[in-house]
Amino acid sequence: MDSLDDGVASRILLIEDDSTIGEVLSSSLRSHAHEVVWERTGAAGLASASATMVDLVLLDLGLPDLDGIEVCRQLRRAQPGCVLVILTARAAEMDVVVGLEAGADDYLVKPVRLAELHARIRAHLRRNEAAATxxxxxxxxxxxxxxxxxxxxxxxxxxxxxxxxxxxxxxxxxxxxxxxxxxxxxxxxxxxxxxxxxxxxxxxxxxxxxxxxxxxxxxxxxxxxxxxxxxxxxxxxxxxxxxxxx
Incomplete structure (x- = not known):
């Protein structure tokens, strides 16, 4: 299945409890031909990550049931080869550093701009493909x-x-x-x-x-x-x- 604009498609796990943000992100990702699994809690996200391999995870740190940083650590153990991007409203530098040290590869600060989100995803996925030569x-x-x-x-x-x-x-x-x-x-x-x-x-x-x-x-x-x-x-x-x- 090809992307609508650049041929880069992937299986993405979105872990986001806010229904409005989740609907916008999942819909936008699917419009770019990505396969999206949207989970609304940390527990559901971890269960999904344990069941199916994904290319990229978008993880909201402000989850209702589990600490987002701990979810990040467990996701990294469950999906060692995926790209893990945290979504955070915590603009403080220390929160970002803690997330990165917990296993994240990248971060985006809310409110997330869709153009920036798709640019980051394209960059992450293309990086893996270009390395083969x-x-x-x-x-x-x-x-x-x-x-x-x-x-x-x-x-x-x-x-x-x-x-x-x-x-x-x-x-x-x-x-x-x-x-x-x-x-x-x-x-x-x-x-x-x-x-x-x-x-x-x-x-x-x-x-x-x-x-x-x-x-x-x-x-x-x-x-x-x-x-x-x-x-x-x-x-x-x-x-x-x-x-x-x-």
């Missing part, structure tokens, strides 16, 4: 195998979330090259992204932690993700200058 990239003992969506450190598998993988693959595609925050947000999330880039910082922190843990246990030589203050990040092999780190 990129060869595996070895950097020291770190290997980013894009077609297989697999990362290893000295032969040990590194378990990453969807956007953590995409971000590492983008950095690894140009090792030792300084990449701006704007470039990373555009290439990994959305070319029309605007507003806070806290999403990027949270994912960088998670990558550093996960790579570091596996590298330490394997005594492996892995690249560093170096912070370039006021600009962005660079993936480099070897010990960077300490002044580059925050």
């Amino acid at each position: 990129v060869p595996a990239v070895p950097i020291g003992d770190l290997v980013v195998d894009v077609p297989r969506r697999r990362v290893t450190v000295a032969g040990r598998d590194l378990r990453l979330r969807v956007k953590e993988f995409d971000l590492l693959a983008r950095l690894a595609a140009q090792p030792d090259v300084a990449l701006s925050r704007e470039t990373l947000m555009s290439d990994v999330w959305d070319e029309h992204w605007f507003g806070s880039t806290k999403t990027l910082d949270v994912h960088i922190a998670a990558l550093r932690r996960k790579i570091g843990e596996v590298a330490a246990s394997a005594r492996a030589c892995v690249p560093e993700i170096v912070t370039l203050r006021g600009y962005g990040y660079r993936l480099e092999l070897g010990a960077p200058d300490d002044s580059a780190r925050p």
Whole structure:
């Protein structure tokens, strides 16, 4: 089944308790030829996620029965390969960070603009399709195998979330090259992204932690993700200058 405008269609799980918002979002998504399962509670959403694989989840954090952050954590365990986007009326940065750390790949602040919603979905789905033609990239003992969506450190598998993988693959595609925050947000999330880039910082922190843990246990030589203050990040092999780190 093709999308009405760009051929990108998917199975989407919408978890939203507000009937008006849910009707608008589900109707708009279906008009773009996506298959939509709309659940109105956290419990129903988790049950649906356990029963059927989906490509993308839209999760409202303000649910009537369960804490949205806990639902986010459980969804990530139930659907490790899907894109998880939180919908939140909580504009405070800390709420967004907590959601991202709980397993979300992206977020949208309510009221959600439909044009932005569809642009984000297209970007997320296309990112997964485009990766198939990129060869595996070895950097020291770190290997980013894009077609297989697999990362290893000295032969040990590194378990990453969807956007953590995409971000590492983008950095690894140009090792030792300084990449701006704007470039990373555009290439990994959305070319029309605007507003806070806290999403990027949270994912960088998670990558550093996960790579570091596996590298330490394997005594492996892995690249560093170096912070370039006021600009962005660079993936480099070897010990960077300490002044580059925050």
